[in-house]
Amino acid sequence: MRGLENMNARYLSGGFPGVVKHYGGGLLDSFSAMSDEDKKALVFDATLGFDPDSAEGMSALDMGLLGIIGAIGGGKVRAGKKLLNAGKPGKKKGRMTQTKDLRDMSTSDAIAEASKEPHLIKGADGQYVGAPRGFTTKQRVNKQRDSFDSEVAAGADGGDWYERARQFNIDSQPNDPYLQSMAADEQALWSAQANPDTNLGWAINARNSYNAGVPRDKVRTGQQARAYSDARDSYAPNLGHNGGPPLDDNVGRVRLGKKTGIYGQHLDPNQPPATTGTNDIWHARQLGYTNNDGGEFSRALSAQEHRYMDYETMLAVKRANEQRLGGRTDWTGAEIQAAPWVAGKGRALSNRSNGRMTAEEGIAEASKTYPDYASKYTINAPHEQIPGRSTGLLQNLIDADMPTKREFTNDARWVDERGRDRLMDEAMGGTYVLPTKQGTGAYVNSAGDLEMNPVDVARPMSGFDIDPKTGRKEVAPDTRSVLDATSGVRGLLDMQEGVAWNKVIPSSKGPKISFEANVGRMPSEGEMSKVAKLAKKHGVEIIANTDSGLAFRHFGNQKTADTTKLLKGEFGQDLRKIFPEMKLETGTWAGDDSIIAGYFDLSKELASSNAGSGKATMKVLNSIEGLKKTAPNAYDNLMNSTGVQIKAQKNLARLNKWEAKLGDSQRSDYRRLLELVGSKKLSGLNNYVKKYGPAGLPAIAMFGIFGDQQGQSEGSYPQ
Numbered sequence: 001m002r003g004l005e006n007m008n009a010r011y012l013s014g015g016f017p018g019v020v021k022h023y024g025g026g027l028l029d030s031f032s033a034m035s036d037e038d039k040k041a042l043v044f045d046a047t048l049g050f051d052p053d054s055a056e057g058m059s060a061l062d063m064g065l066l067g068i069i070g071a072i073g074g075g076k077v078r079a080g081k082k083l084l085n086a087g088k089p090g091k092k093k094g095r096m097t098q099t100k101d102l103r104d105m106s107t108s109d110a111i112a113e114a115s116k117e118p119h120l121i122k123g124a125d126g127q128y129v130g131a132p133r134g135f136t137t138k139q140r141v142n143k144q145r146d147s148f149d150s151e152v153a154a155g156a157d158g159g160d161w162y163e164r165a166r167q168f169n170i171d172s173q174p175n176d177p178y179l180q181s182m183a184a185d186e187q188a189l190w191s192a193q194a195n196p197d198t199n200l201g202w203a204i205n206a207r208n209s210y211n212a213g214v215p216r217d218k219v220r221t222g223q224q225a226r227a228y229s230d231a232r233d234s235y236a237p238n239l240g241h242n243g244g245p246p247l248d249d250n251v252g253r254v255r256l257g258k259k260t261g262i263y264g265q266h267l268d269p270n271q272p273p274a275t276t277g278t279n280d281i282w283h284a285r286q287l288g289y290t291n292n293d294g295g296e297f298s299r300a301l302s303a304q305e306h307r308y309m310d311y312e313t314m315l316a317v318k319r320a321n322e323q324r325l326g327g328r329t330d331w332t333g334a335e336i337q338a339a340p341w342v343a344g345k346g347r348a349l350s351n352r353s354n355g356r357m358t359a360e361e362g363i364a365e366a367s368k369t370y371p372d373y374a375s376k377y378t379i380n381a382p383h384e385q386i387p388g389r390s391t392g393l394l395q396n397l398i399d400a401d402m403p404t405k406r407e408f409t410n411d412a413r414w415v416d417e418r419g420r421d422r423l424m425d426e427a428m429g430g431t432y433v434l435p436t437k438q439g440t441g442a443y444v445n446s447a448g449d450l451e452m453n454p455v456d457v458a459r460p461m462s463g464f465d466i467d468p469k470t471g472r473k474e475v476a477p478d479t480r481s482v483l484d485a486t487s488g489v490r491g492l493l494d495m496q497e498g499v500a501w502n503k504v505i506p507s508s509k510g511p512k513i514s515f516e517a518n519v520g521r522m523p524s525e526g527e528m529s530k531v532a533k534l535a536k537k538h539g540v541e542i543i544a545n546t547d548s549g550l551a552f553r554h555f556g557n558q559k560t561a562d563t564t565k566l567l568k569g570e571f572g573q574d575l576r577k578i579f580p581e582m583k584l585e586t587g588t589w590a591g592d593d594s595i596i597a598g599y600f601d602l603s604k605e606l607a608s609s610n611a612g613s614g615k616a617t618m619k620v621l622n623s624i625e626g627l628k629k630t631a632p633n634a635y636d637n638l639m640n641s642t643g644v645q646i647k648a649q650k651n652l653a654r655l656n657k658w659e660a661k662l663g664d665s666q667r668s669d670y671r672r673l674l675e676l677v678g679s680k681k682l683s684g685l686n687n688y689v690k691k692y693g694p695a696g697l698p699a700i701a702m703f704g705i706f707g708d709q710q711g712q713s714e715g716s717y718p719q
Helices: 002-012 036-047 055-073 081-085 107-114 138-154 161-171 177-189 196-212 222-238 258-267 281-286 303-322 333-352 359-366 370-377 402-410 422-427 477-494 525-538 560-568 570-578 615-625 632-639 642-662 668-692 699-703
Strands: 381-383 433-444 450-460 464-466 473-475 498-500 514-518 542-546 549-553 583-589 599-601
Touching: 107 303, 138 303, 138 333, 161 177, 161 258, 161 333, 161 370, 177 196, 177 222, 177 258, 196 222, 196 370, 196 464, 196 477, 196 632, 281 303, 281 333, 303 333, 333 359, 381 477, 381 498, 381 542, 402 450, 422 450, 422 477, 422 632, 422 642, 433 525, 433 542, 450 525, 450 542, 473 477, 477 498, 477 599, 477 615, 477 632, 477 642, 477 668, 514 560, 525 542, 525 570, 560 570, 560 583, 615 632, 615 668, 632 668, 642 668
Parallel strands: none
Antiparallel strands: 381 450, 433 450, 464 473, 498 599, 514 549, 514 583, 542 549
């Protein structure tokens, strides 16, 4: 009903002039007899189907509303001459709809046009058309301009709000203009009455679920979810990196409204920024608008008000540049709209904090945009390249110095040309994945020895769902299943005893029995050594790398009080000595308290004693097979992943190099695995095991792929 409520507010504030009489106190009551489908159609037509900036569009809108009310709604509506003449191109000069649309101009041209002030048109009542209530003199207009300029100056440091958001939509997306622009569409679609934090969560969930092949029936609302799925469906035949229509083609793009369309353009790195600002309720308040009763502005804007605000925004751009605000002369409409929004929101945050937040701290908080909330939705997927001790592969590497280990690691990483994790991105069909970070990991191997190895922390992103039974927040199930399956693939191709992903969720219900030390960076090798010794001393079983520090899990903790006691005691004090700047946060562990949550264990299956058994192969393939139910598209994507194929090829080249360098005797099954996946992808591996079975052959049987035919020689697997 939000669309109807906005229409009703617009009507009561002077919108829809053709509807001159109604019963029941407003449009909503007149629509009470409509079916849900008719209401949806009406909202669509009223908000998206016409251009209210034109006289013809306004007339069509009014006539359409009148016809629907009379024919469907059952409400009684009377019309007179005003209705019959509404919206007709009149001879009277000075109509707001006859002013030029600045949104189609360059910034310089828009400033030049706005400087003529053609939008200052007085109505019969002496009020400037489209201006805030009470604006009847130029003196009053100038007073508001001065007030607005002071707010721009106060929030000038947050003026790059949109620019940082645009960069995020490059950094978090594949090198695919369509998906980068889709990120802007997603964020715009769910932006109304939402902050960037919750908005980002909805956008990620919608993208991941759709890409996984299980689109959601509801993402905030059912209508928004349908609008998103319909847009993506129209692009589906061409879906894929660099495979779609040109950006100026609306095929596959979410259809946005007047306000959200401008907002989306501001966020789209492949489109020039919109000339004017986003005319939302916050911008309207800064420009002096109030509700009809004089209260804080919260209603929908009319077409005349949108036009007035556009002109005033561009005049503010002119003034900021002339004054060299912040030492700049290149202010834009988006920045002029963002700066006072930051100032106003920051002040409100400070006022509501009861003294806990200064005005400056409030502005800093208000300056946060999408990348500032990214860590909340970032899953940590640390993985190493040094083969596990139990595998018997390249054992001389385990005790090598760190430069040698880093050279080996850098020979074959999972990242693409922009440093993003290729495995998760391809498995999820192109999604939100931030660049991988490099650091040092500490790992207790199957022999009980501590290993210090180079580590990459992949950073795929996920929204959260609430478990209906427990009320606990958890990683979205479709994303979780893909994280599990890709962990298995990493472990198999890189001969790892285990691969884990982790996420400490602080705002979830349930006992907070894990915690994260955020130090804003990857810990050094020396710091990791100290942390490992400290954890061993206090029996803390899990130390996991995150993109900004470390996550911990102690299975002796069963209640929040246990974690609090641990952190306030000797362990917490000594940890603070290692990381004086750390911020500690407790939470649940990936929505699950079990020891296996987020961990794919291959220590037994990949052990040299099990070479040729097919156990590891089947464990990984079974995990991938499970995607058919939870994320069917991800199953296909993973089986046909070029990224996995490339990684196998790089691993084989690395194996040849280091086998010659170290002189170790190697497992021939691993070499054959890499040869098959490098030429046939995972799908070829899967087809082979289905045809020949997993057991009975050497080498690749760890993948269960080189099943034996009677009499087939060891070297006769298909090429």
